[in-house]
Amino acid sequence: MATTRIATTNWEGSLMEGAGNVSLDSSGVGKFDVTWASRAEDPNGRTSPEELIAAAHSSCFSMALSHGLAGAGTPPESVQTQASVTFQPGQGITGIVLSVKARVPGLSSEDFAAAAQTAKENCPVSKALAGAPISLEAELLD
Numbered sequence: 001m002a003t004t005r006i007a008t009t010n011w012e013g014s015l016m017e018g019a020g021n022v023s024l025d026s027s028g029v030g031k032f033d034v035t036w037a038s039r040a041e042d043p044n045g046r047t048s049p050e051e052l053i054a055a056a057h058s059s060c061f062s063m064a065l066s067h068g069l070a071g072a073g074t075p076p077e078s079v080q081t082q083a084s085v086t087f088q089p090g091q092g093i094t095g096i097v098l099s100v101k102a103r104v105p106g107l108s109s110e111d112f113a114a115a116a117q118t119a120k121e122n123c124p125v126s127k128a129l130a131g132a133p134i135s136l137e138a139e140l141l142d
Contacts, residue, residue, distance in 0.1 A: 007052075009034070022047070040089045050085040050093060053129070058083035060125035061098055068115050068122075069104055077103040078141075085132075096129060099137040112140040 005027075011020035016036050023031040038046035058081040069076050079102040088094045100116055107115075116138035120126055126134055 022052070039087060048087070050087045053093070053125075054083040054085045054096075057085070057096060057098065057123075057125045057129065060123045061100070061119055064123040065100065065102070065116055065119035068119050069102075069107070072111075072115065074104050074107045074111075077105065093129075093132045096132050096134045097137065098134065099139075101139045101141055103141045107140065109140045113138050 006025040007022055008025050009020050009022040012018055019033065019035045021031050021033050033046040034048060035046055038044060039048035039050065043051070061083070062079045062081045065081075066076055066079050079100065081098060081100045084097045084099070085093060086095045086097075098120060102112065104112060116136055120134060120136045
């Protein structure tokens with residue numbers, strides 16, 4: 001069954017002086033302010049497209065890794081993923097770093113690294129972001 005999720009941005013003014021907000025319509029969990037300065041400089045309590053992409057990527061990757069580990073018979077106790085999306089004005093998104101730390105009883109570091117790599121390659125958000133270089137740092141916790 002396919003699902004569609006909806007977000008809406010309302011923007012007023014020019015790129016540099018204007019401002020807007022993005023609402024997460026499907027879930028209704030919030031409306032977030034966005035400006036050029038929050039994207040290219042200091043966030044100052046506002047979000048950016050790149051932060052929203054980071055949120056989507058970290059959650060998708062965590063789900064994909066958890067699913068893959070469970071399917072291999074080693075379900076994780078915990079998975080914590082940080083996605084860092086770098087934006088360079090004039091160039092766009094120049095890179096994404098996924099940093100994952102997980103507790104997976106009975107799994108070797110090598111097998112964890114392989115599972116993390118598979119999740120990175122197959123997570124739907126990774127596939128959607130294939131135009132940007134995506135790197136991975138994976139740490140298995142004791």
